[in-house]
Amino acid sequence: MDTKSKNSRKTGIIVVVIFLSICSMIMMSQYGNMKYAIDSANTETTEENTQSALYENALLSISYDLAEGNFLLYNEYSGETDPAEVLDEYGQRDFDLTKKYLDYGVFDEEGQQLLDNIDEETVERLDSNGEAASGYAFRAHYTFSDSGELSSVQIDGTAMSPEEEYNLESTYLSSAQEVEYNEEISSIAVPESISVIYGMDQENLEEFTEAYSLEYGEYEVQLNSVADTSYYGETLRTLCFVVFLVALLLPVRRKLDISDMKIFDVPFEVPILVWLFIYMVYLDELPVRIVDLTIEGTLLPGMGHGMEILATALNFVMWFFIFGLIFWSVTSLRAMFRMKGAYWRERTLTMKLIRHYRGQGTESDEEMVRKAGGLIKRIKGFLAKQYDALQHIDFREKTNRTILKIVIINYIILAIVCFFWYYGTLALIIYSVLLFFFLRKYVKDLQEKYKLLLKSTNQLAEGHLDVPIEGDIGVFNPIQEELKKIQKGFKKAVDEEVKNERMKTELVTNVSHDLRTPLTAIITYTDLLKNEKDEEKRKEYIDVLERKSLRLKVLIEDLFEISKAASKSVTMHFMKVDIVDLLKQVGLENDSKIKGANLEIRWKLPEHKLVMWLDSQKTYRIFENLIVNITKYAMPHTRVYIEMTEQENDVHISMKNVSATELNFDTEEITDRFVRGDTSRNTEGSGLGLAIAKSFVELQHGTLKISTEADLFKADITLPKLEIPPE
Numbered sequence: 264m265d266t267k268s269k270n271s272r273k274t275g276i277i278v279v280v281i282f283l284s285i286c287s288m289i290m291m292s293q294y295g296n297m298k299y300a301i302d303s304a305n306t307e308t309t310e311e312n313t314q315s316a317l318y319e320n321a322l323l324s325i326s327y328d329l330a331e332g333n334f335l336l337y338n339e340y341s342g343e344t345d346p347a348e349v350l351d352e353y354g355q356r357d358f359d360l361t362k363k364y365l366d367y368g369v370f371d372e373e374g375q376q377l378l379d380n381i382d383e384e385t386v387e388r389l390d391s392n393g394e395a396a397s398g399y400a401f402r403a404h405y406t407f408s409d410s411g412e413l414s415s416v417q418i419d420g421t422a423m424s425p426e427e428e429y430n431l432e433s434t435y436l437s438s439a440q441e442v443e444y445n446e447e448i449s450s451i452a453v454p455e456s457i458s459v460i461y462g463m464d465q466e467n468l469e470e471f472t473e474a475y476s477l478e479y480g481e482y483e484v485q486l487n488s489v490a491d492t493s494y495y496g497e498t499l500r501t502l503c504f505v506v507f508l509v510a511l512l513l514p515v516r517r518k519l520d521i522s523d524m525k526i527f528d529v530p531f532e533v534p535i536l537v538w539l540f541i542y543m544v545y546l547d548e549l550p551v552r553i554v555d556l557t558i559e560g561t562l563l564p565g566m567g568h569g570m571e572i573l574a575t576a577l578n579f580v581m582w583f584f585i586f587g588l589i590f591w592s593v594t595s596l597r598a599m600f601r602m603k604g605a606y607w608r609e610r611t612l613t614m615k616l617i618r619h620y621r622g623q624g625t626e627s628d629e630e631m632v633r634k635a636g637g638l639i640k641r642i643k644g645f646l647a648k649q650y651d652a653l654q655h656i657d658f659r660e661k662t663n664r665t666i667l668k669i670v671i672i673n674y675i676i677l678a679i680v681c682f683f684w685y686y687g688t689l690a691l692i693i694y695s696v697l698l699f700f701f702l703r704k705y706v707k708d709l710q711e712k713y714k715l716l717l718k719s720t721n722q723l724a725e726g727h728l729d730v731p732i733e734g735d736i737g738v739f740n741p742i743q744e745e746l747k748k749i750q751k752g753f754k755k756a757v758d759e760e761v762k763n764e765r766m767k768t769e770l771v772t773n774v775s776h777d778l779r780t781p782l783t784a785i786i787t788y789t790d791l792l793k794n795e796k797d798e799e800k801r802k803e804y805i806d807v808l809e810r811k812s813l814r815l816k817v818l819i820e821d822l823f824e825i826s827k828a829a830s831k832s833v834t835m836h837f838m839k840v841d842i843v844d845l846l847k848q849v850g851l852e853n854d855s856k857i858k859g860a861n862l863e864i865r866w867k868l869p870e871h872k873l874v875m876w877l878d879s880q881k882t883y884r885i886f887e888n889l890i891v892n893i894t895k896y897a898m899p900h901t902r903v904y905i906e907m908t909e910q911e912n913d914v915h916i917s918m919k920n921v922s923a924t925e926l927n928f929d930t931e932e933i934t935d936r937f938v939r940g941d942t943s944r945n946t947e948g949s950g951l952g953l954a955i956a957k958s959f960v961e962l963q964h965g966t967l968k969i970s971t972e973a974d975l976f977k978a979d980i981t982l983p984k985l986e987i988p989p990e
Contacts, residue, residue, distance in 0.1 A: 275513070275521035282509060283590065286502045287582035291575070296494040298558045318468060319427050321475040322401055325361050326431075326438035331448050332358040333405055333439070333459045336369050338452035340377045349451055364467040366399075370458045377457070389460045399462040403435060411453040413439050422468060495554070506586050510593035527595045531611045534592035553581060650705075712736040719746055723753075781811040833881075833962055839987060840877045842914060843868050843907065849886040850905075856891065861899035862920070867906040873914065876985040881959040885967075888952040889918055889978050896976070898923040913965075916980040926971040953978075 335358060338344055368389050369377040376386050388398065400422035406414040416439060418431040443449050463471065514520040521527075556562040557578055563570045599606040608614055649672075652665070676694060715736045723746060736743055785808055792804045850857075850864065857864060893903055897920040904919045953969065960967040965982040 272521050272524065275519040278519050279513070279521065279590065283506070283583050283586045284579075286506060286586045287579050290498060290502060290582045291578055293494045293498045294554065294558055297492050297554065300492040300494060301558065315422070315424065315427065317472050317476060318401075318422050319430065321468075321472040322431060323434055324475055325357075326435045327442065328356070328358040328361040329403055329405075329435070329461055330439040330442040331356055332362065332367070332461070333407075333454055334442070334448050334451050336367065336378065336459060337454040337457060340369055341452050343452040344450075353448070353451075361471075364463055364471045366462040366464075368460055370460065372456050389462050390458075398464065400465040400468040401463040403431075403461045405439065405459045407454040407457050407459075409456050411455045413443065420463075422465065495551075502586065503589055506589045507593055510590045511597060514594075514597065522594050522597060522601075527591065527598070529595050529610075530615075531596070531599075531606070532613070534595045537588055537592050550581060550585065553578065716742060716746075719743065723750055781815040784808075784811045785815070833958075835878045835881065835962060837876050837878055837985075839874050840879045840882060841872045842875050842877065842882065842982070843871075843873045845879065845882060846886050846905070846907065846916070849883060849890060853887065853890050853894070856894040857903075860894040860897060862894065862897055862901065862903050864903045864905060867904070869907060869909055873907075873909060874987075875914065875982065876987045877963055877982065878959075881962065882982075885956045885959050885980065888956040889980075892952050893918065893920045896920075896922055896924070898974075913981050913983045916982070918978045918980075920976050922971075922974045922976045926974060926976060 335349070335356065338346070338349065366381060366385050366389060368381055368386060370390060371377060374390055381389070389402070399420050401420040402418070404415075404417040404419075406416075408414045413436075416432055416436045418428045418435060420428075423431070514522050553562065557574055560566045562574045562577070566574065598610065602609070649668075713736075788804045788808050788811070792801060792808070795801050795804060846868065847866075850866070897903060901921045904917070906917045908915045908917075953967075957967040960980055960982070963982060964985065965980060968979045968981075970977045970979070
């Protein structure tokens with residue numbers, strides 16, 4: 264039984280496909296008759312049109328082009344806007360094509376030509392007040408006042424009658440005013456105290472009119488006539504009626520009945536909506552246009568060169584789809600004869616919803632409601648996503664895509680409204696009301712987000728730099744991000760200022776201490792020296808005085824150097840320096856201090872010379888300060904590692920040692936002035952060694968970074984390979 268059912272269904276499908284194909288081919292067989300009717304209509308229309316009317320229609324089409332040309336031509340003279348910018352911003356204008364048929368000139372109030380595009384003879388013809396514009400078949404004269412406003416538009420020519428001149432002047436004036444209100448074009452340049460004159464001779468007028476007629480004149484006739492020809496309308500209505508009858512009568516033959524297929528098991532409302540769609544939209548728009556283009560031979564690029572087969576296939580598919588929809592909808596509705604009362608209970612969405620809300624829904628009803636709810640949920644989610652996108656427009660980026668999306672959505676809505684024909688006014692009222700509520704909600708949400716933004720700015724203005732600026736404020740999010748940056752910058756500046764104030768206080772304290780200590784010793788030993796008679800002790804006192812004086816001298820010199828480095832007033836003397844040899848020299852000259860500190864240095868230096876463009880004295884001081892710092896603070900009987908690595912664009916020097924004391928200082932502050940690792944200041948020193956080294960490194964465009972790990976102290980110097988100037 265099942266096998267017979269499948270076979271009969273297969274036979275029915277084949278019969279339906281063949282039947283719909285025959286209907287499609289019958290419809291396409293009428294294309295020749297349609298073309299004949301169109302050609303006849305075109306011939307009659309062409310004979311009715313006088314040459315003068317054709318001229319007038321063609322010239323009406325370029326009114327806007329010439330109005331734009333006024334601004335473009337004046338810009339050529341004034342140069343107010345770069346031509347490349349005009350082309351990039353506004354693209355190729357229609358005026359660039361129209362002006363090929365024209366003589367044109369820009370004149371000042373004295374009648375002097377401002378452009379060099381035409382000769383003297385053409386200038387005289389254009390600006391002539393003689394009879395019929397000195398032989399021009401068409402001439403347009405635009406005059407602009409001192410304030411840049413259009414004063415007048417005059418049209419004349421040998422091919423124009425007074426009535427036609429009047430009609431053209433009215434249209435050209437309207438187009439010129441429209442262009443003036445178009446800020447895109449009118450912002451290119453402001454024509455002041457000039458006249459722009461265009462002239463078209465008889466030969467160019469005929470060529471332009473012929474080109475215009477080919478492009479526009481016949482197409483509108485064809486588009487309107489296809490739907491009106493009896494070959495199209497009567498054939499289509501007859502075939503639709505035949506498909507309707509076949510869909511009703513085919514199931515009478517059991518072997519051809521396919522109405523029990525799942526594709527036809529749809530609610531009553533669905534085929535009704537399909538019928539409305541076909542009647543109101545599909546049959547009156549898309550098929551007519553496709554048939555028009557097919558008959559004209561412009562449906563696909565390359566028609567006449569082998570694309571006709573593809574065009575025929577597209578037409579066949581279109582008609583097969585249309586007739587198939589009619590067959591499907593009728594077959595779907597035919598079940599009401601078989602199911603009778605049960606059809607309205609089981610196959611209507613309305614009854615299913617009524618039973619659901621009454622609490623009497625069947626499992627099938629609930630399944631339908633769940634699917635409908637899921638669909639509604641997805642639609643609401645999509646709309647919410649689009650609304651959220653509008654709320655989060657980033658004006659820092661190009662908004663063309665968003666604007667285009669809004670325009671397309673609005674176009675789709677208005678297009679749907681147009682489908683309601685006589686009820687379109689009511690639909691527009693409903694759409695306007697919905698749009699009002701949408702915009703009211705949108706503006707209200709923007710106001711709420713704007714209040715959040717104001718709250719953040721007020722907090723910032725009141726100095727609350729630690730209060731986080733949070734919350735989603737939609738289109739103002741980029742401003743919120745900038746406010747966060749400002750808040751962060753202010754906080755950093757305040758912290759830096761607090762740090763500087765602390766450093767200044769420490770500076771005064773440390774300078775006082777470090778200057779007072781040797782100075783006190785000098786005063787004390789000077790008093791002792793005055794009263795001491797023993798030569799041995801006097802000699803001892805003098806040695807102490809010398810030591811303390813030298814200590815005071817070093818401290819003052821360090822203060823002077825760090826002061827100059829901080830004010831960027833240090834004079835640099837760059838020269839060729841072998842940095843490997845320089846580092847070895849520093850090590851040798853401080854060898855006694857290294858041995859005195861019971862340290863063992865492990866060198867890892869390049870074996871070849873490494874010549875760089877540096878200040879040798881400042882670089883020497885950098886290495887000396889770092890090595891002396893190691894001898895003061897490194898743990899005795901440990902190894903110190905000094906390594907130099909050459910890289911492509913710079914040289915990296917690393918010095919590592921084990922500290923004798925716990926490293927509990929801030930590595931970011933250790934290179935500041937008068938900051939020392941031993942806060943108790945037990946070791947002798949100014950506390951300026953690392954600060955001076957860092958300043959001298961930075962003056963040579965390098966970096967000095969101090970880092971610690973447990974008791975390991977590490978100094979990393981990076982010096983760039985500056986270009987050595989030729990000798």
